Every structure is written in structure tokens, then in C-alpha cells.
Amino acid sequence: MGQQETAKQIWDYLTSRGWTKQSVAALLGNMQSESSIIADRWESDIVGNMSGGYGLVQWTPATKYIDWAKSNGLVYQDVISQCKRLEWEVANSQQFYNPNMTFAAFTRSTQSPEELANIFIKYYERPLNPNQPARGIQARYWYDLFQNSTGGSGVSSWTWPFTKPYTGVIYLDGQxxxxxxxxxxxGYFHDGFDFDSSVYGPDILAVSGGEVIYTGVMGDGLGSVIVLSIPPYQVMYQEFSQSMSDIFVSVGQKVTKGQRIGQLNGGTHLHLGITQKNWRAALSSWDVDDGSWLNPIDVIQKEMNNSQEEKGEIEMILYKVTDSKSKMNGSIWLFNGEQLTRLDGTSAAKLGQSLKNVDINQAEMSSFKNIGIRTVGDFQY
Structure with a gap:
């Protein structure tokens, strides 16, 4: 799942639970600096270091969060599990220590994203150097991106089963x-599509929001199996492993689009099958083209196209670099929500009369790059 999709998943969940848009934006701005908004992120990328930080907000030591998640029957790598930990901290007045504001009050605050990002770093993250204005810039970015959205991913309610999109290439005849x-x-019928392990993986994702209706290891070559109910479809993931340890969800669990539900481990591929029948009944037609199984590529592409949602309009801003130590000092950039474009003097003067003008330093400009914003023009560090 990409950074924006993860951020939107957090935004949708927490705003639906009563957090203000400003407080969630502030949280995302801090998560951006802490973990790049990657749930399964270990401090310094030292996997398994329980004494270091872990997760979206880098709980330290990692056991603080991981032990809690396991004791509550949650998959600790999951985005929503980590959001639930934050909710637990709010309810139990944990981690956030501000003499003038409770954590609950923070979640209800309508102060600006920049102000709340500053409060969060000072009273929740508490690093040695709390003067990190880039977090406020990042908070404003997420707020402007999502503030007019009403749910869903902001792009599509469906995605591919891996972070790498379908390439359109068949790597082996029969897949x-x-x-x-x-x-x-x-006969010669294949009831699904095999995503080759040499190209995709290892994380396996939910193609859309739904409910887990089966997990297990099955015979007849099926191996590890996860079945999701995503009406009107039932989506079957199989052959990606031979172990329950590679399945990260359980029956009855609700999943969201792009959620990590398993991992491709030891197998040559993930077989993905989609049916509009009961999946167990459809299995009897695994080798017969009787309409029981649908082409997964066609279904996902159709649903992605059908579920396009309007994005909230993003305010266009002119950023002027005012940093004597920067090689770009004095340059002016137009931000349209997706990219920064360096302007010449004439264009900057003309647009400056109608757009919001904001001074920015080198570190704040670099934070746009860290978020993944495209730049057009001479960008120097």
C-alpha cells in the first residue's frame, strides 16, 4: 500500500471515530517524519529490534506497542491496529503529556494543522529537538489533500493485491x-491469475474493503488460503504459502482496501480467484469454464475505473524560498497539490497577485521531496 493510501486509511478511520480533520492532519505530519507513514517500520530499519522504535509513530521500545497488540488479539503490523492503540492511549491518558491539553482534547481541537503538529511533537513524540517545522508543512499538505474528501481512498475503492501494480505481462504461460x-x-482452463513471486510481493493486500470468511491451509495444491467477502464477489487468495503463520487475518475480521493480510513465502506465486458464487461451490469448477470464476484482472480494473471518486480541490500556493543558506534562495514555486513547479519572474509576479504566498526554508522545501511530491525545474539541496 502506498503512502497516500495508508494516510487516507488513517484519515478515514480516525475522522470516523470523532477526531477532527486538523488533529488527524497533525498526526500524519508527524508520522511522515517518524516512519514515512509505514506501519511495519522499525527504527533505523533494524527489523526485530525490540528496544528501538516501531510503527507509525515509532513506539519506543517496540514492545510497548507490539506486546499490547498481541495481548488484544491484533495483528501488530496492521494500520488499523495501530490506530486502535492510539485510541487506547486517548482513552487511558497515555503517552501524551501536556499540562494544558488532554489527549482527548487534542483529538477534538480545531486549531490549525501546523499548531497541532507542533503540539504533538512536543508532548507526544518528545524528541531531543522538537523544533521541526517540516512536520507542520507536512500536516498542512495532508489537510489540504483530504479535507474535502468524504471517505474511500480518494482514488479508488479497489487496488491490486500487491504494492506493485499489475504489469500487464504474463511471465509464464499458464499463469x-x-x-x-x-x-x-x-481441460486447459485456469480459474484465476498467478502473480509471479519473482515480480510481486512479499506483502499480500486486500483488493478492497470486506470481511474475512475463511483462512486455512488446504490440500489439493491450494496451500495457504484467505477468502474475502467483497459483495458481490468472493475473492480467494491461495498457493502463496504452506503455513498459517503467513496469514495475518482471521475469520470475521473486517479489512480495508490495501490492508496487509498475508505474505508470499516459499511459493512461486499468489493465485487470485474471484467468483460471484459461494467460493466452496465454485471450487468444483476449478478446471471448467462455466462462468463460476471471473477474470481477476478484468474485475479489478473494472472496479478501479467504476469507483473513481472526486478529490477535494486543493488550494494552489506560491512558495518562496527565503533561506540564505539555500542554493534556491529567492526562487518561487507553484504548488498545485501534486507537484511543485519553479516559476520565472514574470509568471511569479502575475500569479502572486491572485494566489496565496508563503515563505519557506530549505528544510521545508526538502520535506516535499520526502513526501514524494514531483518537482519541475532546477531543484537543489
Whole structure:
């Protein structure tokens, strides 16, 4: 799941739980600096270091959060599990220590994203150097991006089962859905699509929001299996492993689009099947093209196209670099929500009369790069 999708998942969940948009934006601005908004992020990328930080806000030591998640039956790598930890901290007045504001009051505050980002770093994260204005810039970015959204991903309610999108390439004949050159059972029909492990993985993602209706390890070559109910479909993940330890969800659990539900481990591929029938009944047609199984590539692409949602309009801003130590000092950049474009003097003067003008230093400009914002023009560090 990409950074923006993870951020939107956090935004949707916490705003639905009563957090203000400003407080969630402040949280995201801090998460951006702490973990790049990656839930399964270890401090300094030293995987398994329980004495270091872990997660979206880098709980330290990592055991503080991981032990709590396990004791509550949660998958600790999951984005929503980490949001639930934050909710627990709010309810139990943990981690956030501000003499003038409770954590609960922070979640309800309508102060600016920049102000709340500053409060969060000082009273929740508490680093040795709390003077980090980039977090406020990042908070404003997320606020402007999501403030007019009403739910969903902001792009599509469906995604691919891996962070790497479908490439359109068949790496081995027989991996594709439909009739192939490979003999199977009663014919040459393949009831799903095989995502090759040499190209995709290891994290396996929910293609959309839904409910887990089966997990297990099955015989007849099916291996590790996860089945999601995503009406009107049932989506079957299989053959990605031979162990329950590679399945990160349980029956009855609600999942969100892009949530990490398992990992490709030891297998050559993930077989993804999609049916509009009961998945167990459809299994009897695994080698017969009777309409029980649908082409997963076609379904995902169709649903991604059908579920496009309007993005909130983003205010266009002119940023002027005012930093004597910067090689870009004096340069003016137009930000349209997706990219920064360096302007010449004439264009800057013309647009400056109608757009908001903001002074910015080198560190704050660099934070746009860290977020992944595209830049057009001579950008120097």
C-alpha cells in the first residue's frame, strides 16, 4: 500500500471515530517524519529490534506497542491496529503529556494543522529537538489533500493485491486466467491469475474493503488460503504459502482496501480467484469454464475505473524560498497539490497577485521531496 493510501486509511478511520480533520492532519505530519507513514517500520530499519522504535509513530521500545497488540488479539503490523492503540492511549491518558491539553482534547481541537503538529511533537513524540517545522508543512499538505474528501481512498475503492501494480505481462504461460496451453484436470482452463513471486510481493493486500470468511491451509495444491467477502464477489487468495503463520487475518475480521493480510513465502506465486458464487461451490469448477470464476484482472480494473471518486480541490500556493543558506534562495514555486513547479519572474509576479504566498526554508522545501511530491525545474539541496 502506498503512502497516500495508508494516510487516507488513517484519515478515514480516525475522522470516523470523532477526531477532527486538523488533529488527524497533525498526526500524519508527524508520522511522515517518524516512519514515512509505514506501519511495519522499525527504527533505523533494524527489523526485530525490540528496544528501538516501531510503527507509525515509532513506539519506543517496540514492545510497548507490539506486546499490547498481541495481548488484544491484533495483528501488530496492521494500520488499523495501530490506530486502535492510539485510541487506547486517548482513552487511558497515555503517552501524551501536556499540562494544558488532554489527549482527548487534542483529538477534538480545531486549531490549525501546523499548531497541532507542533503540539504533538512536543508532548507526544518528545524528541531531543522538537523544533521541526517540516512536520507542520507536512500536516498542512495532508489537510489540504483530504479535507474535502468524504471517505474511500480518494482514488479508488479497489487496488491490486500487491504494492506493485499489475504489469500487464504474463511471465509464464499458464499463469493467465482462462484457457491456456497447460493441461489441468478436465481441460486447459485456469480459474484465476498467478502473480509471479519473482515480480510481486512479499506483502499480500486486500483488493478492497470486506470481511474475512475463511483462512486455512488446504490440500489439493491450494496451500495457504484467505477468502474475502467483497459483495458481490468472493475473492480467494491461495498457493502463496504452506503455513498459517503467513496469514495475518482471521475469520470475521473486517479489512480495508490495501490492508496487509498475508505474505508470499516459499511459493512461486499468489493465485487470485474471484467468483460471484459461494467460493466452496465454485471450487468444483476449478478446471471448467462455466462462468463460476471471473477474470481477476478484468474485475479489478473494472472496479478501479467504476469507483473513481472526486478529490477535494486543493488550494494552489506560491512558495518562496527565503533561506540564505539555500542554493534556491529567492526562487518561487507553484504548488498545485501534486507537484511543485519553479516559476520565472514574470509568471511569479502575475500569479502572486491572485494566489496565496508563503515563505519557506530549505528544510521545508526538502520535506516535499520526502513526501514524494514531483518537482519541475532546477531543484537543489
Amino acid at each position: 493467465q486466467f482462462g484457457n491456456t496451453s497447460v493441461k489441468r484436470g478436465r
